[in-house]
Amino acid sequence: MNKKNKPEKILTIGTILVILLIWFITTTLGMVDPKLVPSPQSVWAAFVDIMKSGYKNYTLMQHLGASMERLLIAFFCAALLAIPLGLASGYNSKIRGLFEPIIEFYRPLPPLAYYTLLILWLGIENESKITLLFLACFAPIYVSCVSAFIKIKEDYINNAYTVGASKFQMFIYVIFPACLPDIFIGLRTALGVAYTTLVSAEMVAAKSGIGWMVLDASRYLRSDIIFLGIIIMGITGILLDKSIQFIEQRIVPWKGKE
Incomplete structure (x- = not known):
């Protein structure tokens, strides 16, 4: 391998x-033009300077920590709610008919289209930002869970019933393991969508966060800080995705194998 x-x-x-x-x-x-594309040396100098002095009263780790806090809280809350609801919707068409129209309506909407409403309802603090990221995470996880349940082969279910499995055993030993590969695909997709939404979430009334740092630097044409923020977001995004892949390999070792 x-x-x-x-x-x-x-x-x-x-x-x-x-x-x-x-x-x-x-x-x-x-x-x-160095104002448009800074040199690697200037980006490195900006990194060293921010590590020593911070940016706008916050250290680089505080900016990164603020973004990760918003992102991870929203991601885990969405996973805890979307996975059971998605599996229940796959199992019961009535539940699916109740929730699917709502999710399918807001899923293709740009985040900024309803972010203004969230600010009006929840204020300009972290509540509205986390809710925006939660909604961005929820739909991909829900859709992947419904899809995973629907495409389970009937032979698996019939064979389990043949050997006397109960409904609880059916879910634990047949349905849930069969859905896990698609669930992890949904988790990875949701995390990527949420990370791209993070900048939108930090555009309004934020004072910290990697996304906010990039947007604030753009007002002063600090391309070195913009590049630095983009590189940090890219690296952290890769690390988060690799973390999910690492967990997936431990929990779903049979994926891709017959």
Whole structure:
């Protein structure tokens, strides 16, 4: 398995190094305006400066911590509610008919379309921001759970009933394990959607957060800080996704195997 992944890792590292090299050459030779595309050196200098002095009265870790707090609270709350509700909707068409129209209505809406309403209802503090991220997470998890339940093969269920399984045993040993691969896909999708929504959540009346730092830096044309914030968001996003994949590999080791 490791031998199969080795060429992919080499290509990945090579791609990153090529991008960094092109970035370094173009900025060093003055091929682009430094106000638009800062050099790697200036981004690194901005990182060192923010690590020492912070940005707008908050350290870099406080900005990152504020964003992660909003994101993770919303993500875990959405998972705790959407997974059982999605599985129940897959099991019972009446439950699905009750909730699906609501979810399908708001799911394609841009977050900023209803963020104003959330601010009016919940205020400008973290409550409205977490609720926005919660809604962004909820729909992908719910849809993946419903889809996972519906496509379970009837043979699995019939075989379990044949050997005398109860409804509880059916859910624990057949239905839930069969749904787990799709549930994790929904979790990964939800986390990605929520992270892209995070900047929108921090646009209004926020004083901390990586998204807010990037938006605030854009007002002063601090492209070095903008690039730094984007890089940090990208790295943390990858780490969060890899964390879910790591858990998935431990809980669903049979995924992709017959």
